[in-house]
Amino acid sequence: MSWLDIGHIDDIPLRGARLVRTRLGCVGLFRTAEAEVFATSNACPHKGGPLSEGIVHGRKVTCPLHNWVFSLETGEAMGADEGRIATYPVRLDVAGRILIDADALGKRSAA
Amino acid sequence: MTQKLVIIGAGMASGRVIEHLAALDPAAYDITLFNAEPRGNYNRIMLSPVLSGEKTYDDIVTHDDAFYAEHAITCRFGETVTRIDRTRKIVHGAKGDVPYDKLLIATGSAPFIIPVDGRDLEGVITYRDLDDTNAMIAAARPGRKAVVIGGGLLGLEAAAGLAERGMDVTVVHLMGHLMERQLDEAAGYLLRRDLEKRGITVLTGASTTAILGANRVEGVLLADDTALEADLVVMAVGIRPETRLANDAGLEVVRGIAVNAQMQSLSDPDVFAVGECVEFDGHLFGLVAPLYDQAKVVAHGLLDRPDAFTVRDTATKLKVTGCDLFSAGDFADGPGREDIVFRDPARGVYKRLVIEGDRLVGAVMYGDTADGNWFFGLIRDGTEIDEMRETLIFGPAFQGGASADPLSAVAALPPEAEICGCNGVCKSTIVQAIDGGAADLGAVRAATKASASCGTCTGLVEQLLQVTLGDDYAAPAAQPVCGCTGLTHEDVRRLIKAQELKSQPAVWQELGWSTPNGCHVCRPAINFYLLADWPVEYRDDPQSRFVNERKHANIQKDGTFSVVPRMWGGITNAAELRAIADAAEKYDVPTVKVTGGQRIDLLGVKGEDLPHIWADLNRAGLVSGHAYSKGLRTVKTCVGTDHCRFGTQDSTGLGIKLEQILWGSWTPHKVKLAVSGCPRNCAEATCKDVGIVCVDSGYQVGVAGAAGMDLKETERLADVATEAEAIEMTVAFIQLYRENAKYLDRPYKWVAKVGLDWVKNHVVADADNRRALVARFEVSQTVYRKDPWAEHAADAPRFAPLADLTLEAAE
Structure with a gap:
């Protein structure tokens, strides 16, 4: 893995999200707790809604367009909806910097 | 052969090293112990009870003079070490040098x-040692004011101790909830509530910008310009490893002194380090348990x-009497984790377990921490918990049976809690009626009038029937807010008022939410109810709003946004139109459309351009039209008496006045108004949420119209003679709607109920x-x-991507 520093945890509001632009599309970064962050693809598989604009609750996010709910841990759509979003390894260091796995983002290109 | 060991610092960690050495091999070392404080090792953890007066210094001494004499330790207390010479292996003290073979x-x-x-x-004190504690005790006088900066473990213990000594204490904490590193929001809320019960004022999200005073401290200034009076300021925002000596000696220091697993400096195997000054594998240490582990390793290392x-x-654990909290392990960070949450609002109990796979990895508890050590054991030992997962949260004693009572929120209400606001009926009156034979809703209504008016407390009355009558009462099914709670919107609104719940964690805890922090259905509703009922105390939470209200623009299906500036009463001018045209060109707006609400919509603006187009429009005097909000949208007008030969009153002027009074307010759903200058009704006022039709004799105020999913003519609220009365009726109606309606009910639906x-x-x-309704609306506004x-x-950076990796060079 090659960890890439993309910002500080406090750059994302609690239960909020921010966008990271990559060469292959946008990745959403979701802050679910004081020191907990998840990274997934930003586009809802339903109609392409921007997930980073959705409401973050528990370890889930709700798409702002049609209320599909996704687990940020597994990427699976919850409830009756069927679909999946890509998830990417991300971690926090002790100083609160957000580190994302650049290799995993690279693999996105191969797929 | 006896070697020379010099120890710099007589704290709890080095004290434990000495104890181990004395037990294992007392002859191995000839020990010299330096301490900057003029005393030996005492139990620093117990400074809080010393501060509060529950203990004295003598009670907390760990090693007294007799101990040091018995173990032949040379004590150099009250003496600072000035330098370490690693080449010659000498420690320079203020009163003389000491050679060493090993240094700790x-x-x-x-x-x-x-x-x-x-x-x-003068009067600004930190909280680390006995001298600090004594300084605080000396400064503490009943009635004097203390400000504690920092709502972590240490700050809160200081605050509680000072309050115990009769001071008027305010805690200023930068983060959103107390002890955010050890507690989640719900437990932080309960802690805050308990501290507030002791008269301690807690300010969260509060940043200190200056400490005020001429010679000695007089106050504290916060970033929001709040000024707090203070006779004493305690700074307890955190600690950092004391590494100056190690730095000067050329030892590797990151944040703390870098050591290996044997606690030896990475730069010098003859130098050991232990305790809070150490950094190991990226970790710093502040609690006593790991320090004792380190002490054992150091003693073993010194003895090879x-x-x-x-x-x-x-x-x-927090050492404040009556605040019972416990946290262990890791309750954040990392995918693949699940929560088990248990809340008992009646007892103020909150427990949350964090499970990863088949192991317990974290626990937060408040109010009942009896099982804390048992959970801690499961975490520490990595015990498989699959078998007991179902009942885990009930602790080791659980043998099947009892489960949480879904009615506990209502059962917990005190007898004097008001259930029916319309008729002023409290809980005890209703319970008495039920005990007196009223066995269903109709009977309770007949006996007490509770829920007989607006009906929003019907759910609560039914729950009281259920609580009081038990199985004898079959409650009709009511639609709960969402899967997070069994309560209806009406129940939640009434309980927020009755229990004076003023934050989202308070609602989640006191009303027994089953999820850690709600969902996309309940969060926007609760956020609205709180800001409508407690406009001053509660702060709007953007993360609990739908994207449009968070971004102050309407999201379109392609992810771009639409921007609608306000045009008061539909009136504009050449300068505003020019600014709108300029903005449309500058930001490549693909579609410009005139709306039905008499203003102009710029469609297709990119998210990151929003703050810039707003700034441009602001410069021309244009403000948000709130075309995206559950709030006041537009006040549509006709030209009234100014130009129209039929106009009876100044409908345009009234529309502008109403819009200027009402704009910015949040409501349960969107609110649209119109004012027509005569009964020909060119502004289409009779299908609006509030529609005013001007007539010769004055103003006809109609409410509860609809022209959307349903089509409905307004109903006449009142006919009034003056413009001022028309405005007062309108504002009072909207405030009544804000205070009582269910979230996402338009006024016509609410009025029908x-x-x-x-x-x-x-x-x-x-x-x-x-007039009271109007006054409350004004407070909110x-x-x-x-x-x-x-x-x-x-705040433009917040609208841009956090990072743009497309700009990175290709590998």
């Missing part, structure tokens, strides 16, 4: 001082016995109540009547 650095930590003006004033330090989970007569009673018949675009334009 145990300098502990220094309090972090926030770099604000006034930090050096193999041992290695490993980082273990630690448990935290409560009845127009009930609305008339509150708004028209009762003049005092009408002091917070919300402002342009969100102007506020957010200054």
